[in-house]
Amino acid sequence: MRTPIASWIRKSLSFVFGGLLTCLVGGVVAQPLPDAKSYAANPALLIDAYRHVEVASVSDALEQLYGKRSYMSHRIHAISEGKVAGFAVTVQMEKAEGSAPSAVTPMQAAIDTAPADSVYVMSVSDGDDIAGIGGLMATAMSARGFSGAVIDGGVRDVAYLRKIAFPVYATGIVPSTSVGHYRATGGIPVTCGGTRVNPGDVIVADADGVVAVPKAVAADVLVKAQILDQTEHSMYGYIEKLRSLEEAVQRFGRL
Numbered sequence: 572m573r574t575p576i577a578s579w580i581r582k583s584l585s586f587v588f589g590g591l592l593t594c595l596v597g598g599v600v601a602q603p604l605p606d607a608k609s610y611a612a613n614p615a616l617l618i619d620a621y622r623h624v625e626v627a628s629v630s631d632a633l634e635q636l637y638g639k640r641s642y643m644s645h646r647i648h649a650i651s652e653g654k655v656a657g658f659a660v661t662v663q664m665e666k667a668e669g670s671a672p673s674a675v676t677p678m679q680a681a682i683d684t685a686p687a688d689s690v691y692v693m694s695v696s697d698g699d700d701i702a703g704i705g706g707l708m709a710t711a712m713s714a715r716g717f718s719g720a721v722i723d724g725g726v727r728d729v730a731y732l733r734k735i736a737f738p739v740y741a742t743g744i745v746p747s748t749s750v751g752h753y754r755a756t757g758g759i760p761v762t763c764g765g766t767r768v769n770p771g772d773v774i775v776a777d778a779d780g781v782v783a784v785p786k787a788v789a790a791d792v793l794v795k796a797q798i799l800d801q802t803e804h805s806m807y808g809y810i811e812k813l814r815s816l817e818e819a820v821q822r823f824g825r826l
Contacts, residue, residue, distance in 0.1 A: 611790035618688050621656035624796045626777045632795035643764025643781040646742045653738030655776035657690040657718035661761045664695040667754035674754040681757040687716030690774040694761040698724025699742050706731040713737045723763040
């Protein structure tokens, strides 16, 4: 049987320690992040978590875990800004002068058959001066819940892409069309910005660039990237306080 004093002590301790935990994490009770196995078993959870890590940390995680360079060339940059995280839907565009409009139908089918949280990844052969996508395709992607598009080639209708806030990364802006000049093939491995991308790989992009994460290791890379993010974010205040980058690097082991 609990005495009133014992009950009061128990409640007081619960209040004190609960409040301490809340204060330590900035007013929110911290919850442990899922492990790699949990992410691998839940694709939606995986992609949602990738939206909250920095692309630079994802690139570093791939290199540290596997010695792999998987970031795309600086040539591919934000045309319509926004964070991208999703599974690759791939399209290869090869030159075919004088081809019928139906030759590019597979690039349309790739959009209409893809699920939400997809990222449209297109490689246009010699495509810096060819628009791989424009406003119509971007509208369809946005309506279907795509996270964004990454084009190794040009894009057009940029004012409209920005108006609908659909993230697009490409080599540049051009007014041209691929219709009558190219043939499309969907659902195959492509090389985009110098990086090999397979259908279903995880694509992440932000102001720092674009990274392709092989699907088989996406969960492990995510967990490592989260650790790197946490470490780096912890360093900022430390550097400002001590005004020493060397001390921060020695203490946290991150640069």
